[in-house]
Amino acid sequence: MTALNLAWRTVRRYRAQTLLAITGVAVIGALLFDMLLLSRGLLLSFADLLDRGGYDVRIVSGGGMTLRLPIPGSSGIARAVAALPEVERVVSLRMMTATLQVNGQPRAANMTLVGVSDVGAGLWTIVRGSNLADSASGGTCPLVVGRQLAQTLGLSVGSDVRLNAEESGVASALPPVDCRVVGIGQFAFSVPGSDDAATTLPAFYRASGEAREGDADLILVASRDTAGPERAVAAIQRLRPGASVYSNEDVVEQFNRSGFAYFRQISIVLSSLTMVFAFLLVATLLTVSVNQRLGEIAALRAIGIGRRRIAAMLMWESALLVGVGGLLALPLGEALALGLDHILRQMPGLPEQLHFFVFERRALVIHAGLLIATAFAAAAYPMWLTARMPIAATLRREVVD
Amino acid sequence: VRLGPIIAAAAVWAAIAPAAAEAPAATTRHPSILVSRQLAARAHLAVGDVVTLGRDPQGSRRAEFRIGGIYEPTPDPMRFTASRIEARLHLPDLVDLVADPADPASRESANAINVRLADPADAGPFSFDAMARAPGVIVRPASRSREDDPFAVLDRFHVAISVVTMIGGTAFLLALMVIRAEERRETVGILRLVGISRRTLLASVAVEGVLIAALGAVFGIVIAVASEGLVNRVFQARYDTALVFVRVTPSIALRAIVIAAPLGILAGIAASWTLLRRDLLSIIRR
Numbered sequence: 187m188t189a190l191n192l193a194w195r196t197v198r199r200y201r202a203q204t205l206l207a208i209t210g211v212a213v214i215g216a217l218l219f220d221m222l223l224l225s226r227g228l229l230l231s232f233a234d235l236l237d238r239g240g241y242d243v244r245i246v247s248g249g250g251m252t253l254r255l256p257i258p259g260s261s262g263i264a265r266a267v268a269a270l271p272e273v274e275r276v277v278s279l280r281m282m283t284a285t286l287q288v289n290g291q292p293r294a295a296n297m298t299l300v301g302v303s304d305v306g307a308g309l310w311t312i313v314r315g316s317n318l319a320d321s322a323s324g325g326t327c328p329l330v331v332g333r334q335l336a337q338t339l340g341l342s343v344g345s346d347v348r349l350n351a352e353e354s355g356v357a358s359a360l361p362p363v364d365c366r367v368v369g370i371g372q373f374a375f376s377v378p379g380s381d382d383a384a385t386t387l388p389a390f391y392r393a394s395g396e397a398r399e400g401d402a403d404l405i406l407v408a409s410r411d412t413a414g415p416e417r418a419v420a421a422i423q424r425l426r427p428g429a430s431v432y433s434n435e436d437v438v439e440q441f442n443r444s445g446f447a448y449f450r451q452i453s454i455v456l457s458s459l460t461m462v463f464a465f466l467l468v469a470t471l472l473t474v475s476v477n478q479r480l481g482e483i484a485a486l487r488a489i490g491i492g493r494r495r496i497a498a499m500l501m502w503e504s505a506l507l508v509g510v511g512g513l514l515a516l517p518l519g520e521a522l523a524l525g526l527d528h529i530l531r532q533m534p535g536l537p538e539q540l541h542f543f544v545f546e547r548r549a550l551v552i553h554a555g556l557l558i559a560t561a562f563a564a565a566a567y568p569m570w571l572t573a574r575m576p577i578a579a580t581l582r583r584e585v586v587d
Numbered sequence: 588v589r590l591g592p593i594i595a596a597a598a599v600w601a602a603i604a605p606a607a608a609e610a611p612a613a614t615t616r617h618p619s620i621l622v623s624r625q626l627a628a629r630a631h632l633a634v635g636d637v638v639t640l641g642r643d644p645q646g647s648r649r650a651e652f653r654i655g656g657i658y659e660p661t662p663d664p665m666r667f668t669a670s671r672i673e674a675r676l677h678l679p680d681l682v683d684l685v686a687d688p689a690d691p692a693s694r695e696s697a698n699a700i701n702v703r704l705a706d707p708a709d710a711g712p713f714s715f716d717a718m719a720r721a722p723g724v725i726v727r728p729a730s731r732s733r734e735d736d737p738f739a740v741l742d743r744f745h746v747a748i749s750v751v752t753m754i755g756g757t758a759f760l761l762a763l764m765v766i767r768a769e770e771r772r773e774t775v776g777i778l779r780l781v782g783i784s785r786r787t788l789l790a791s792v793a794v795e796g797v798l799i800a801a802l803g804a805v806f807g808i809v810i811a812v813a814s815e816g817l818v819n820r821v822f823q824a825r826y827d828t829a830l831v832f833v834r835v836t837p838s839i840a841l842r843a844i845v846i847a848a849p850l851g852i853l854a855g856i857a858a859s860w861t862l863l864r865r866d867l868l869s870i871i872r873r
Contacts (some may be wrong), residue, residue: 200766202765202861206758206759206762207758209755217752245717348757447667447668460752463752463756470759470765474766493600526748529744533737533740533741534737
């Protein structure tokens with residue numbers, strides 16, 4: 187009889203404890219899997235959000251990525267950058283807080299108004315109606331509004347609204363601008379509880395009362411496939427020495443160093459703790475189980491089954507407990523990740539589409555590797571215990587006494 | 588008043604300027620400033636040193652100051668990963684340093700004004716009133732509600748993880764108790780044979796469960812208290828902050844015991860019941 191057969195018979199004989207042990211490993215394994223997903227989930231999700239618009243380089247003001255300040259001479263910079271051979275397309279963005287009110291209704295909502303130079307920029311996904319570029323019905327002020335804002339004000343495609351370039355409650359002498367909703371979209375960086383809308387740059391300037399073309403808050407650049415973002419960044423820096431230019435990878439790296447540190451740390455701490463926890467529990471279970479079966483194991487040794495096969499049997503027992511538990515941990519971990527992600531996404535100020543737990547193959551490989559190591563480590567002491575067990579004395583103590 | 592960019596530029600200059608500033612220090616009376624412990628350590632500054640602060644890295648406008656003290660920045664959980672390279676100046680000194688001579692109004696401007704209300708509950712109405720009276724000024728309540736607080740979300744996240752860990756731990760505890768109950772099969776059979784009732788045996792298991800769970804919980808709390816300092820020291824060193832990351836409070840310890848004790852009792856009773864519910868002859872293998 188092979189060691190695997192012996193192990194299989196043992197786990198079948200002690201069904202209740204096997205099932206409980208597998209349940210324990212599955213739950214702890216699910217937590218370990220989730221912590222591995224958390225260790226890079228936010229970064230992957232953030233990188234995905236950045237890449238989704240199709241722009242891989244960002245030009246910002248001297249305040250860096252954390253301070254949103256106008257970029258002096260942004261129009262000239264955008265034109266010069268667009269002419270670079272490494273660059274595919276460029277879009278300038280202006281942002282301000284504004285108020286939107288449906289014509290003839292008292293209700294108004296504060297929102298972030300985005301003005302874009304390229305009306306076809308893929309910074310939002312149209313869910314109803316048309317994009318700024320495709321609509322002829324928007325007149326001089328076409329608007330794409332976020333789903334949340336549309337719901338708040340009861341807006342639909344074709345709604346006529348009034349745009350005021352100040353927050354509600356702030357005294358302002360600026361006249362409101364008449365706009366028309368041409369589309370309803372989902373904004374990539376939309377934050378729950380805050381509303382967004384986008385329009386063309388000329389409409390934006392009219393609403394903000396600027397006499398001339400103002401400075402953009404952000405310039406997005408899409409590099410050519412043949413050049414890539416790093417070469418585009420280098421070319422822009424050669425063109426404008428000292429300009430604050432970042433590739434999406436740079437932005438993610440900055441985020442990794444600052445905002446993401448807490449989750450990376452907690453993921454490392456909890457992964458380590460769950461590993462130690464799983465090891466201690468499986469090792470304790472196997473040791474107690476071996477102690478309970480010392481007479482049985484001594485009898486197996488006495489009828490000629492070698493030390494090596496007994497050790498292999500214990501190894502297989504550990505592998506079965508940890509292996510089956512580890513496999514069950516994957517769907518359980520996915521379900522648990524949904525719940526934990528829901529909790530963490532309630533954090534104020536986070537974009538709606540940002541996720542903390544993102545599946546990647548790397549997490550699966552590490553999870554498997556850690557569980558295999560746990561199975562080996564947990565079986566080591568019981569294996570050592572049975573290997574040095576005196577057969578005759580154990581039989582006398584366990585059976586005769 | 589918070590002046591982020593100025594503080595950053597000041598930090599750059601403070602880091603390079605002490606040697607250059609030594610000569611005039613003996614005769615000139617310099618205004619005093621405070622520097623953060625982190626800046627003092629990085630730039631090798633000490634109380635009494637004279638440093639030059641500039642409004643930009645080029646040092647186009649600069650002034651000399653004497654370090655009057657080194658302070659520990661107030662730990663801020665929202666910024667614990669940021670290196671606190673900071674200096675504190677008296678507002679008139681800062682205005683002298685950064686105000687545009689060509690713009691007299693620049694001496695009158697500040698980035699932010701912090702207001703402490705007589706009644707904090709008035710924060711909302713006060714904000715609207717102030718914004719209506721001062722066009723262009725944004726007024727925001729600084730206090731956070733439970734919904735706005737990221738630490739309330741983290742708290743819920745930690746509780747969820749504790750619950751999952753507890754479920755996993757309970758499954759293992761049950762498995763161990765089942766093994767233990769099986770080990771006592773003969774003893775339980777003999778006790779039943781001499782007339783001790785199931786209820787008495789279950790009660791004894793419950794008492795044993797309370798003792799083991801309470802001892803386990805106390806042991807866990809001792810480990811938590813012992814590792815508290817280590818965890819805090821590691822993270823404080825890692826992020827160069829005085830922030831306390833882990834604190835085992837009496838309420839947390841009490842909560843651990845209150846949760847562990849019933850779990851221990853239930854696990855013990857459930858495991859023993861799998862044995863005790865059997866027929867007596869089956870227990871003694873007859």
